Amino acid sequence: MNSKKSLIVGAVAAAALIAVTGCSAQGTPSPSEPGAAEEVTITYANFISNGGNEENLQKIVDAFEAANEGITVEVTTTDYANYFTQLQTDLAAGTEADVFDVDAGAFANIRASGVLAPFEGFDASAYRQGVLESYAVDGAQYGLPSSFSNVVLFYNKDLFDAAGVDYPTADWTWDDMSTAAEQLTDESAGVWGHYQPISYHEYYKAVQQAGGSFLTEDGSASAIDSEAGRTAAEWLTAKSGTVMPTAADGAGTPDFDTNLFKEGKLAMWTTGIWMIGLVGDLPFEWDIAVEPGDAQKASATFSNAVVVSQNSEHKEAAQKWAEFLTSSKEMVDVRLSAGWELPPVSDESLLAPYLEQTPPASRIAVFDSLDSVADAPQLGANATQIQDAVGNALGEIAAGRTTVDEAIPALAAEIDGLLQ
């Protein structure tokens, strides 16, 4: 008796379902099928253009399509924070784009899962080698760097002149820097010699500058309980209170270092190139230099790259687009006129409009820093905790509450426990 009624109920539900499916049809963009033999459509998923550069990316796409008859590029743009959520789902379901963005942190895992196609027959000389190597594994190139940002040494020329100290050069080491910082510090005038954040990011780089590495070669354990690890900790923490303001003075609070430099009270400043645009017009002469190292140079570099999917049906066209996007003159021109961050291209003539802007006069230091890139350690799931642990330990040393010899072995053990 009741079964008839439940049939009706079922029919209503089915009708409702059809209604949903029906209303979807109007909004569904028809999938672009590769039509004629030469007509190829490749998809490109990106985050680099998100937040204001969408139209600039389209200009690069237009230039590429004009130069490559028959290839169409379909762009999807997602914000950085959510891009990787989408990418993971896509990789799991096999629906990833032909060409897609990765950042240096995500690259290793994605590459290891075997979904990336190596680049073949591309022009490696078009890129600065240090960054290119970040995306190469066992001699194969799996990603082409599409943009970068890095850390250089800013310095106030007027303060150097007043103290009679020579400007930093590419040959400088930590010793030269310490000596200069001491000479430049003038407590009565409130002038400090050097400011470098006491943080995880500075530390892993300093360990490499001291000739060591933050993790062991296979990445399974920390390698900081070593000569280099101690030297680096000493280097970062000993400045506090002698040539650099202490936390009690306000160091580490937002914009503290920026304001100090802008007021002309900081002689040397280890910070990112994004500050070049942010410091604005200053009433004194200033310049930048490649950051000095100790045993070797190593500059903190953040980069993004484009990769080609192993599942792509149009690998050749996909690779062409990836190359165009990262090394073409058209791309450099669009980015320069838009003030969009540049990829690590090697051809200085392309970069002329960027390099000619002053201050700083030595803008080329931005690109020269790319010759020795500090590799960011792969910290795994507990990355944030490890970074906090490093920051805390260094802060304790800088404040004089513990010593390098006590804190570093304990920190190394803590990191080992957090690595998985």
Added chain:
Amino acid sequence: MTKPLAARIALYVVLIVGAVIMVFPFVWTVVTSLTPGATLTTTPRLIPEDPSLSPYIELFDRVPFARVIGNSLLIAVVSTLLQLVTSAMAAYVFARMPFPGRGALFVLYLATMMIPFQVLIVPLFAEMKTLGLINTYAGAILPTIATAFGVFLLRQAITTVPYDLDQAATLDGAGHFRIFVQIILPLIRPALATLAVFAFLNTWNSFLWPLIILRDPLMQTLPVALTSLQGQYSTQWDVLMAGSVISIIPMFALYVFAQKYIVQGVAGAGLK
């Protein structure tokens, strides 16, 4: 009325402090949205310096706003209606039609509320890919239409309706469908309204699934489109807050009109 004055003053002090704490983020949002170039890192100002609508204009410039709001409304309304249909029918069965294993099935159904959605995303996405529903409204709506919460809420409401009414109707020759439509549904209207409000709020605010399934900028919903305003290194907070203010408006309106039902429904079901 009879409370001592001191107790009443204390009560109002607590309420006012609570209200200020609750309202402050909203005021900050509105003020930021009216201050071009504002950031959230500086000390908040309660009165905009140099107020201007330019963040709103830029917002409409950057995001296909009418289309995005249309998407959000369509998905939220259709999903809400279907949730009401599926939940009410399932609830009726669980409340009124005894069959072997009904209790166990109901518990099993409720247990699905405990599974975090994040766990389901990849299989669900793969399923949608097989069905060819990626980047469609159907793909965004279908996974939301059967909710254990809705079934539970309505089942509780239906059990409060006296069974005598069903029996009387059966004597008059009514079948299950007629009882469901003509007797039960009108009597659980407050619960239906509550569920409608909850369903609408959830779908309207829903972020993760629309983000994954809708890829075309013209298909995106409001919360997803808003995050596209955030950059890798920096965010234009004024524009983002302008978008947030606009996204709050429909929910604010809904809440003002349906506040009675929300409070009633929550109190009735003993849920929060």
